[in-house]
Amino acid sequence: MTKPSFATHEVFNQSPPFEDVDLFTADEPLVDAVAANGGADAAKELSDFGRHWGSAAMAARGRLANENTPKLKTFDSRGNRRDEVEFHPSYHELMAHSAHAGVHNSTWTADGKPAGAPSEVVRAAKFYMAAQVETGHLCPITMTRASVAALASQPDLLAKTMPVIAQRAYDPTFAPWWTKRGMTLGMGMTEKQGGTDVRANMTRAERTADGYRLTGHKWFMSAPMCDAFLVLAQAEGGLTCFFMPRFAPDGSVNALQFQRLKDKLGNRSNASSEVEFVGAYALPVGEEGKGIxxxxxxxxxxxxxxxxxxxxxxxxxxxxxxxxxxxxxxxxxxxxxxxxxxxxxxxxxxxxxxxxxxxxxxxxxxxxxxxxxxxxxxxxxxxxxxxxxxxxxxxxxxxxxxxxxxxxxxxxxxxxxxxxxxxxxxxxxxxxxxxxxxxxxxxxxxxxxxxxxxxxxxxxxxxxxxxxxxxxxxxxxxxxxxxxxxxxxxxxxxxxxxxxxxxxxxxxxxxxxxxxxxxxxxxxxxxxxxxxxxxxxxxxxxxxxxx
The missing domain is CATH 1.20.140.10 (Butyryl-CoA Dehydrogenase, subunit A, domain 3)
Known part of the structure; x- marks a missing residue:
């Protein structure tokens, strides 16, 4: 019996994949803009980055991270509350490559001061190229970088966290941030009733002997797998910014209870969540009432x-x-x-x-x-x-x-x-x-x-x-x-x-x-x-x- 054949045509007149290119040198407007704004001396560094991120391997990682979306694991097999978010290995690989290149921290010195020109321009060129390959993982990358500016309002906390933030390493293990070789930070500001109007936030912060305990919710908590978050809550002195780690000082899992992951139109490789704080441990960042x-x-x-x-x-x-x-x-x-x-x-x-x-x-x-x-x-x-x-x-x-x-x-x-x-x-x-x-x-x-x-x-x-x-x-x-x-x-x-x-x-x-x-x-x-x-x-x- 003759087997059916589906080889009815030759594939031609199709463009080859756009990959294995140098995303920097192939982009003359980018090269010129970087040079015009003080970053000309970083051309080799940026070309190396562009070749790596323009490779077929990085394109495949971007595709796989979006096809295999994150999953919330609320409990472990024994019924213990964990609230972990699982990702495809490709997502972790993208995070590691961005961290290795300093996309999350290169605009800061080791002690959390601005690194100075042309660090913002050079880092932006990397961010621009990485976005062309996979944008979702850049959410925790950008929040980690930006969090240092807020932590500067609390010098003692910045001094403790910056040695870990400053590492050009990505550590995906679910463990206390102070035990890790690198950390990421997320953000939680908006609540159901307020949205953009964060002054309408109702999450409460009560002072305790070792810090504060927060009770309330966030309608959008970006990148819930991060090691810590900057969140806004109402303290006695008004709306205040807090540093909320995933683990309390005694090493126990902090009382952040993720309700679900958002089913988003895009940005699907990255997790966004709804969360309840059930007396979650946190430390103040800046003065009470100065949260905004x-x-x-x-x-x-x-x-x-x-x-x-x-x-x-x-x-x-x-x-x-x-x-x-x-x-x-x-x-x-x-x-x-x-x-x-x-x-x-x-x-x-x-x-x-x-x-x-x-x-x-x-x-x-x-x-x-x-x-x-x-x-x-x-x-x-x-x-x-x-x-x-x-x-x-x-x-x-x-x-x-x-x-x-x-x-x-x-x-x-x-x-x-x-x-x-x-x-x-x-x-x-x-x-x-x-x-x-x-x-x-x-x-x-x-x-x-x-x-x-x-x-x-x-x-x-x-x-x-x-x-x-x-x-x-x-x-x-x-x-x-x-x-x-x-x-x-x-x-x-x-x-x-x-x-x-x-x-x-x-x-x-x-x-x-x-x-x-x-x-x-x-x-x-x-x-x-x-x-x-x-x-x-x-x-x-x-x-x-x-x-």
Missing amino acids: RTIIQMVQLTRQDCAIASAGLMRSGLAHALHHARHRSVFQKHLADQLLMQAVLADMALHVEASVALVMQVCRAFDRAPQEPGEATYMRLLTPAIKYWVCKSAPPFLYEAMECLGGNGYVEEGILARHYRESPVNAIWEGSGNVMCLDVLRALAREAEAALAVLRELSAETQGLSGAGEAVAFIGKTFRRPDSERVARIAVEKLALLAAAAALNRVAPRQAELFAATRLAANHTGMYGSVEFTNDDIRALLERALP
């Missing part, structure tokens, strides 16, 4: 990472789309040679160029803020504006990238479907779009003269660019309106676009002119490819995007 002031030091850094990650996701979408278009033939020629596809890809490439230039410039401001007041103001004013624009632009961008691959972009076997599902979270986490706009308004109100100086600087850096003068005038006029909150989204987006044009002008002046002409002098449409570039500009944009 303490935690905002951490949130400023996590917001920065939201923007970097979103820019990285868009970069990956562009690279995969362009790679596919150069290999896929349609109507007897490659997609990349079709005029309409060139217009789409070039417009997308311009958006990514501006995004990476902008996030690297704000990272430069983070580097220099401790010594330069102007950079500190830029950081405070522009971080929420940048998070707003970059994070909100990622989902539609990644949809366009998926469409460039056609049906192959829509299936889960490719990375773009995962990127698309991942992309909305960065606009939601650490303050939604409206919260970012309100934060810009607060910065303007509190530091009016300093903010005006930043706007003057942006005006000088964009002088001669199409539409820049009009944008400066519009921003100044709109923010002075008595109902500025009503039109804050318009003004904040324009502010981010102006800052992007200024940042790009320092890196690639011709691209900055194109960006200004299509985003400041004219309202960019909701569809990529709806602007007209010259053939020379298209070639330059696409060659810079992916040689």
Whole structure:
């Protein structure tokens, strides 16, 4: 009997996998942005990182960590409460590789002080590349890094924890943090009834002989496998920040009872949980009643990472789309040679160029803020504006990238479907779009003269660019309106676009002119490819995007 055969066709005209590439040197806009912001000497370190993270092995780890999602193990086999979260080995491998590269701690010295320039820029470049491979594991990575800023409010606690945080090692064992060779930290702020309004939190903190005991809940507790968490609770003096370890000082499992893991749209490799505190042991971080002031030091850094990650996701979408278009033939020629596809890809490439230039410039401001007041103001004013624009632009961008691959972009076997599902979270986490706009308004109100100086600087850096003068005038006029909150989204987006044009002008002046002409002098449409570039500009944009 003849066996049925399914070999009815030869597989051809399919793009090869986009892997085993150097994610740094293959990205000329990233190389230029890092150099322009003080990180040129780190080029070899970043190329080594880019080759490793651009490998087929790392791509496989990213896929496996998302296909095999974390599981909550509330009890052990004997009925003891454990509240452990189990992960696929690939997730732990991703965490280990990020930790080994210092993505979780390299912006700090061994004693928890800012490491100084260009540590923020170099670390951001690594974070940007890692996000292109697997973004979920970066949640505990970014929170661990950012937690040091909050712990600085409690020097004795920082002195105890920093020797473990400072290790370039990842230790996944479920054990007290002080026994481990490396630790991670998470965060728990929001409650059911409050959400963004953390002043409505009802978790109570009662002082005891050895610290505090917390009773209450968190509706979102990010990365519940971490060794400790920074949480907000109501103490006698008001809303206060606390350090809550997984294990109490006597080595017993602390009274954090995880109710369930969130079933999220994306970010599926990373666990997010609902948790009850049943008299959980905790230590104060900063003064009682100053919890928001303490935690905002951490949130400023996590917001920065939201923007970097979103820019990285868009970069990956562009690279995969362009790679596919150069290999896929349609109507007897490659997609990349079709005029309409060139217009789409070039417009997308311009958006990514501006995004990476902008996030690297704000990272430069983070580097220099401790010594330069102007950079500190830029950081405070522009971080929420940048998070707003970059994070909100990622989902539609990644949809366009998926469409460039056609049906192959829509299936889960490719990375773009995962990127698309991942992309909305960065606009939601650490303050939604409206919260970012309100934060810009607060910065303007509190530091009016300093903010005006930043706007003057942006005006000088964009002088001669199409539409820049009009944008400066519009921003100044709109923010002075008595109902500025009503039109804050318009003004904040324009502010981010102006800052992007200024940042790009320092890196690639011709691209900055194109960006200004299509985003400041004219309202960019909701569809990529709806602007007209010259053939020379298209070639330059696409060659810079992916040689």
